[in-house]
Amino acid sequence: MEHNVLLQMTDICKEFPGVKALDQVSLTVKSGTVHALMGENGAGKSTLMKCLFGMYNKDSGSIKLNGKEVNFKSSKEALEHGVAMVHQELNQALKRSVMDNLWLGRYPKTAxxxxxxxxxxxxxxxxxxxxxxxxNPKKIMSTMPVSQRQMVEIAKAVSYKSKIIVFDEPTSSLTEQEVEHLFEIINMLRNRGCGIIYISHKMAEILRIADEVTVMRDGTWVATEPAITMTTESIIKLMVGRELKNQFPPKTNTPGKVALEVENLTARYSLLNDVSFQVRKGEIVGLAGLDGSGRTETLENIFGIATRKSGVIKIEGREVSNKNARESIKNGFALLTEERRATGIFGILNIRENTVISSLKKHRKVRFYLSNNSMEKDTKWSVDSMRIKTPSQLTKIRSLSGGNQQKVILGRWLLTEPEVLMLDEPTRGIDVGAKYEIYQLIIDLANKGKVVLMVSSEMPELLGVCDRILVMSGGQLAGEVDAKNTTQEEIMALAAKYV
Incomplete structure (x- = not known):
């Protein structure tokens, strides 16, 4: 198969107030190939794609599609010219059906x-x-898990008969089976002669699916190489400009006495049924399982944002009712949610406001007045310890990269000084360097005697960070394994127990 150049982006520049997001970046995508785009959070990958897709206006440079200069003014125009994008943060009409979402803005009409x-x-x-x-095409979007909504988005891109399809972190909310399915779709599109741009932080995926790899760092182009010549180590070195020897920090926490007890937890509106477990002070416990197994529902029921039918929650032997989020925070619980765009960030507020919003009591001076100095100090701690890339504390959070938004939310919860920190996919869509920093923060919290409960779809992450792993299946607790002495196979067998 002959691989013609489908897309040529040359010397693209883009500035935002206080930050040069792209500095003369070039990218060439050929037909019938998968071109991986890699880099740390804030390297400029999504910004480059948004310039292509008409969501941002580039400041300079040229974009050629099939040899013709293009400059899309909107995503609608890009789609009509055969350029589609499956976004990491799904932006869908959740109250409408699958079918409506697929054909929105171009309904087939009679007469x-x-x-x-x-x-x-x-x-x-x-x-x-x-x-x-x-x-089911008639199903309402809000009733479906993120992974199925992701598939609808992919189908929409294909329905435009697109020649260039951008996948931005497409597997961050997919299970292993769903990832395999996605790769089948990508291979089918590649065989049709499409050019696929694939953005991901998952090295194993990139090395498996990509033909070429382009690495970006701090808004600049670093290298473009055939994937076959690259290794995980060489990609990391290009991405972070240094060698990252270990993926996980050394485990230094030692679990103490039982701090959190969950007895017979059963949900009213989900399949969660009769879940019981205990977590010790200073212990990191992982929750594994397939999508829809009840991992997220366990955290939501403990935190009081899902309706509990029955069950008892105790902290330090004291029963707590955790009827809603406010009460849970008061009782020393914190929850970092999986869907940061929908349930995590306040997009119209700046970084400082997003950081201190859960710990405002600390910053109150007199009755209704908040101390700016105190809020600035806490936000500075959060920005420094999380290494959040931002021009200033007053930058709107929605203008940050997804990974940096995630760090802001994590900082917000750490400032509430929780006794029990619950994390749902804490490193979803985050690069290797930043992941390491987040793992270190989790271990530091455990060292301070805090309880950490962590849901993750990435097995190596659970094995590398946790002390114990609880495996969920069909809304029940299928088993418990010691992270040091288990295998991915054992966990997968338990995850399939009640499916």
Whole structure:
């Protein structure tokens, strides 16, 4: 198969107030290939793609599609010219059906007036069948897990008959089986002659799926190499400009006496049923399992943001009711949610406001007045200890990269000084250097005698950071393993127990 150049981006520059996001970055994508785009959070990967997709106006440089100069003014224009993007942060009409989301803005119509529901359903089913996607087109988006919503987004990109498809962290919320399915779809698109741009932090995936790899660092182009010549070590060295010897910090925490007890936890509106476990002071306990196994629901029920049917929660032997988030925070609980865009950040507020919003009591001077100095000091601690890349504390959080947003939220919860820190996919969409920093913070908290409960879809992460791993399956606790003496196979066997 001949690989013609489909997309040529040359010397792209983009500045935001106080930060040069892109400095003369070039990227060439050929037909029938998967081109991986890698770099730490804030390296400029998503910004480059947003310039291509018409979401940002580039300051200078040129973009050629099939040899013709293009400069899309909107994502709609990009889609109409065969450039599609599957975003990391899903932006969907959650109250509408799958079918509506697929054809939004281009409904098939009869006589140019009436929406042809029959044609819409038929065409949706055809695309799903072709891609092997098992989703009911009439289902309401908000009732589906993130992974299925992700598949709808991929189907939408394919339905535009796109020649260039950008996948931004597509596997961050997928299980291993779903990742395999996604790779089948990508291989099918590659065989059709599409050019795929694949953004991910997962080295093993990149080395497996990509033909070429471009690495960016601090808004500049560093290297483009054939994937076959690269290793995890060589990619990390290019990304961080230094060698990262160990993926995980040394484990220095020693669990003490039992601090958190959960007895017979059962949810009212999810399959979570009769879950009991204990966690010691200074212990890091992982929650493993497939998507929909009840991992997230366990944390949400403990934190009081999901409706509990029955069950008892005790901290230091004292029963707590944790009826809602406010009460849980008062009782020393904190929860970092999986969907940061929907349930984590306050997009219109700046970094300082997002950082201190859960610990405002600490900053109160007189009745309703808050101390700016105190808030600035706490935010500075958070920015420094998390190494958050931002022009200033007053930058709007939505203008940060996804990984930096995640660090702000983690900083917010650490400032509430929780006794029990619950983390749902804490390193989702975060680069290797930043992951290491977050693991170190988790271990430091355990060293201070805190209880850490952590949900992760990445097995190596659970094995590298946790002391024990609880495995969920079909809403029940399928088993418990010692992180030091278990294997990924043992965990997967338990995860499939009640499926």
């Amino acid at each position: 140019g007036l009436i929406v042809n529901e029959e044609k819409m359903l038929r065409e949706t089913n055809e695309i799903f069948k072709e891609l092997g996607i098992d989703v």
